[in-house]
Amino acid sequence: MYIPLPTPDEMALWDRTSIDTYGIDAKMLMENASREALHVLLEEFGSLQGKSAVVFAGSGNNAGDAFALARHMTDMGAKVMVLHKKAQQEYTRETAYHLQLALNTEVPLVRLPEYNLDFLTHPDIVVDGLLGTGFRGLLNKQYKDWINHINRMGKNSFVFALDIPSGINGWTGLPSPTAVKADATATFAFAKVGLFMAESRPYVGNLHVRSIGLPARVSEDAPPSHFGLDQHILSLYPAPQDDLHKGTAGHVLIVGGSEGLTGAPHLAALGALRGGAGLVTIAIPGALASEVKNGAADIMTLPLGEGGKWSGSLIEALSPHFERFDSVVIGPGLGRDTGSRNFLRAYLQSEHPPTVIDADALYWLAEDPQCVQHLDQECILTPHPGEMARLCRKSNNEVQQNRPAILRQAVQDFQCTMVFKGANTLITAPNRPMYVSPIACANLAIGGAGDILAGLIGSLRNSSLSPLQATCLGVYWHGFAGELLRERYPYRGNRATELADILPLVFKETHDAHSC
Ligand SMILES: NC(=O)C1=CN([C@@H]2O[C@H](COP(=O)(O)OP(=O)(O)OC[C@H]3O[C@@H](n4cnc5c(N)ncnc54)[C@H](OP(=O)(O)O)[C@@H]3O)[C@@H](O)[C@H]2O)[C@@H](O)CC1
Numbered sequence: 001m002y003i004p005l006p007t008p009d010e011m012a013l014w015d016r017t018s019i020d021t022y023g024i025d026a027k028m029l030m031e032n033a034s035r036e037a038l039h040v041l042l043e044e045f046g047s048l049q050g051k052s053a054v055v056f057a058g059s060g061n062n063a064g065d066a067f068a069l070a071r072h073m074t075d076m077g078a079k080v081m082v083l084h085k086k087a088q089q090e091y092t093r094e095t096a097y098h099l100q101l102a103l104n105t106e107v108p109l110v111r112l113p114e115y116n117l118d119f120l121t122h123p124d125i126v127v128d129g130l131l132g133t134g135f136r137g138l139l140n141k142q143y144k145d146w147i148n149h150i151n152r153m154g155k156n157s158f159v160f161a162l163d164i165p166s167g168i169n170g171w172t173g174l175p176s177p178t179a180v181k182a183d184a185t186a187t188f189a190f191a192k193v194g195l196f197m198a199e200s201r202p203y204v205g206n207l208h209v210r211s212i213g214l215p216a217r218v219s220e221d222a223p224p225s226h227f228g229l230d231q232h233i234l235s236l237y238p239a240p241q242d243d244l245h246k247g248t249a250g251h252v253l254i255v256g257g258s259e260g261l262t263g264a265p266h267l268a269a270l271g272a273l274r275g276g277a278g279l280v281t282i283a284i285p286g287a288l289a290s291e292v293k294n295g296a297a298d299i300m301t302l303p304l305g306e307g308g309k310w311s312g313s314l315i316e317a318l319s320p321h322f323e324r325f326d327s328v329v330i331g332p333g334l335g336r337d338t339g340s341r342n343f344l345r346a347y348l349q350s351e352h353p354p355t356v357i358d359a360d361a362l363y364w365l366a367e368d369p370q371c372v373q374h375l376d377q378e379c380i381l382t383p384h385p386g387e388m389a390r391l392c393r394k395s396n397n398e399v400q401q402n403r404p405a406i407l408r409q410a411v412q413d414f415q416c417t418m419v420f421k422g423a424n425t426l427i428t429a430p431n432r433p434m435y436v437s438p439i440a441c442a443n444l445a446i447g448g449a450g451d452i453l454a455g456l457i458g459s460l461r462n463s464s465l466s467p468l469q470a471t472c473l474g475v476y477w478h479g480f481a482g483e484l485l486r487e488r489y490p491y492r493g494n495r496a497t498e499l500a501d502i503l504p505l506v507f508k509e510t511h512d513a514h515s516c
């Protein structure tokens with residue numbers, strides 16, 4: 001359900017604890033890593049007999065993995081040359097040990113800075129052991145040149161990265177500013193969080209996560225700050241009971257819609273219905289009620305007053321009804337005039353059901369300190385990058401450059417559960433780990449997909465799940481629905497209503513997959 005995704009620092013700590021506390025020999029971990037890498041290479045590339053390979057070794061322990069793999073590849077019949085960054089006597093500890101084994105077995109080794117890479121003819125395989133989890137900051141010119149050279153060779157050679165493609169930031173998955181473009185990566189013990197992110201996908205190739213013998217207790221005793229979601233999160237959805245009736249299946253209230261913006265609350269209502277809510281009602285200024293319903297017999301409306309605009313006083317028409325609702329989604333299509341702001345202020349100050357805050361309501365949170373004051377821990381905020389940029393007063397580019405850190409700060413500021421939408425949507429709550437969706441799906445990049453997610457999370461708030469659990473489940477479920485649409489529409493073109501309609505089929509698909 002939750003896959004540990006260590007940062008490079010957390011991984012280094014786990015390596016160290018295994019060695020220092022549990023007495024596992026570092027040389028053995030390196031041997032295990034290189035043996036696993038060998039098996040991945042055989043799986044991905046096939047027989048090494050008679051193949052040529054160039055192995056790049058940097059200055060840290062990633063180089064140690066490379067020295068050990070070069071020895072194994074030689075034993076499997078490959079013609080291997082190792083290009084290493086440092087002078088041989090400068091390598092230390094386990095890396096020096098595996099360098100020595102390579103020397104003992106007569107693997108050819110050449111100092112990389114002294115070698116003219118233009119002499120290299122196209123090898124069958126290039127191994128990237130330049131930089132692993134010890135990589136920090138940006139690449140210097142020397143590394144940039146080597147990496148660019150590896151990428152040029154990659155047009156004709158199979159490029160295989162050890163632990164992490166060199167140049168990829170293990171936290172964010174971003175290149176720094178360039179990175180090795182691997183055909184496959186063998187990563188050791190756990191996927192580093194950056195490898196889980198869509199940003200690293202063009203560089204990682206086929207990712208293989210291989211155990212190297214770290215004791216399980218090491219990661220259990222010092223849990224990581226990030227976890228990936230997998231299909232098992234769907235098991236949080238309560239199995240429907242035969243004696244369920246609409247009154248016990250949850251009643252979701254959508255609050256939103258304004259002149260010209262009645263589609264958004266309608267879609268949120270569809271998200272809630274398709275998410276299993278027993279009843280869904282949209283509260284909207286009275287004059288817009290029939291427009292928002294748009295003929296949908298299964299969506300009820302609660303007209304507020306008779307006009308077509310929001311105002312603070314409309315709360316008086318709404319609040320007497322609160323006890324009928326299990327959860328509220330506020331914001332889709334709410335609009336950005338002062339009337340909608342005054343209504344939102346009044347709503348947040350009132351005693352209201354658990355609430356998902358989306359779209360224009362997020363706009364007002366960013367613009368109006370009075371709205372922020374009345375947030376409570378039951379609220380769930382669901383910004384996309386543009387909304388997050390506004391909430392944090394940063395540019396879109398800045399918030400996208402380090403999404404986990406931005407979300408962590410926002411959760412600290414707002415003290416609510418928050419979703420940061422986008423490829424690999426992130427979810428967290430105060431003092432909780434960060435949860436990362438594995439899904440990056442272009443079929444979700446359509447207007448209305450966010451409204452459907454808000455409605456879906458709203459419907460999940462009716463169950464016994466915590467805000468964080470409901471949000472993780474909703475994000476994964478919604479993403480999986482996008483993946484199903486991808487099968488039907490590989491070149492996109494799906495509509496938001498289809499995203500809602502396919503939601504219930506996710507459980508059928510995964511059930512069928514599990515029962516095969
Ligand atoms: N026993 C274990 O722990 C195990 C570890 N394992 C393996 O070890 C790897 C981690 O090893 P690590 O910590 O030595 O880091 P790693 O990335 O190889 O090199 C760090 C060096 O890179 C350099 N450098 C950094 N930033 C730079 C920059 N911006 N631009 C340029 N250079 C930069 C800097 O070198 P310097 O400049 O100081 O010479 C720094 O010292 C891990 O990924 C896995 O493969 C496995 O075998 C399992 C057991």
Ligand SMILES: [K+]
Pocket residue numbers: 062128129130131132161162163164165166
């Ligand atoms: K590497």
